Amino acid sequence: MLLLGLLGNLVLRLQGQKLQRMMIRSELDSSSETVVVDDDERYWLSWRLAVETNNNVRPWKTVPIRCYKHVENYMTGGQYEHDLNMIVDEIVFYASQIHPTQQDAWILDVDDTCISNIPYYKAKRYGCDPFDSPVFKEWITKGMCPANPVILRLFKTLIEKGFKVFLLTGRYQETLAKITMDNLHKQGFIGYERLILRSLKYKGQSAVKYKSSIRKEIEEEGYRICGNVGDQWTDLQGECLGKRTFKIPNPMYCIS
């Protein structure tokens, strides 16, 4: 164990890195891989799986602080984008099998689906700090949310194929309609059927209830919801969910 630790240390030092790690070796063959995992990484991996996998974990307020470095690495180091690309490839494959008519619709969520709040969350230690409503409002009021490039690719593919794309957000219509529309337009989200924001009628309603009501209205207009994409489970629960739902990752916050 000591020897293993020393060697692990050596490997890491030669890479100019830090200690206190465990070496886990796969004994499969002579060119075996070494996966370096520390306790916090184990915790982070379990935590992320639990929060992304349905409702295993009760609504959570903040990311556990011991996950800070890992959530940052995840969001900025490429894995988040890689995860998104794999899911979007799957969605595009599914969509490619449909020959859409005028009635075939998709629902995409807006925040942290189409456009990203990572710049806000970066300053909040990627969700380790509590949600800061005034600062968040200030941030989205700037209309500077960058496109999520992977979802923009999906969006463009859906539009090109002839689907009617509905963007459905919990943002309030009264205050944020123009800002949101302009932000989306600037970021390349052009050609969608409708952007639906939360009108006063739905004020204070849970996300599941509000979004279910809107999807029901869309279906009552005669649309078939082929797919429904969101970063929150509340986008994908309730009624009139569509033929398939797709959860994209978001380990930074949870809307209950």
Place this chain on the structure above:
Amino acid sequence: MLLLGLLGNLVLRLQGQKLQRMMIRSELDSSSETVVVDDDERYWLSWRLAVETNNNVRPWKTVPIRCYKHVENYMTGGQYEHDLNMIVDEIVFYASQIHPTQQDAWILDVDDTCISNIPYYKAKRYGCDPFDSPVFKEWITKGMCPANPVILRLFKTLIEKGFKVFLLTGRYQETLAKITMDNLHKQGFIGYERLILRSLKYKGQSAVKYKSSIRKEIEEEGYRICGNVGDQWTDLQGECLGKRTFKIPNPMYCIS
């Protein structure tokens, strides 16, 4: 052997010849961490998230071969157990808030929930090789499936608290009833309300349909299903799902 392996690994790393590794640096502080990720690990992490997160990925037959080392590491290196423990802690917390009456029931799946088929899957490269029905049958007929210790902990907690625990499996009653009952008993699953296997009536039915019908029957008997735990999405989809469902990980196979 281990030493040689580690040194070999180190040399290979210093030569920079290994699998086009990417270095991801977090820029948090001067003693920053480095997480070493290769393309296959990235792929594995994305793949696992996609298959565990609802139905993002269409039913899959085998684990992609490039995930072999990672799925083995995952199943045998501690992360699988760590993930299970986090979910079971959550389930136990939820169960602790209920004061069960005679009607309060839980549904637990059997294969790779209560008892484990890892010994079979090990020989099938943890799911990278196709499902081998005769060999699998031979394996379960031995009645040697080891307990999943984390789920055994959950099981005992539920029994102790006074819940009625139903074990619900797609295994055929005709051929596997006694073997399964004995296997469970030997592994410590004692005190459950009922073990329900697939009778001829449900032969050939999809897992979702079969399990939904059984849960409906249980509810019609007057039970309330407080929770429903399984390693397959098909355990947790359909009707009469129970008040909460809990997906435990299984990256080795997918029942559609």
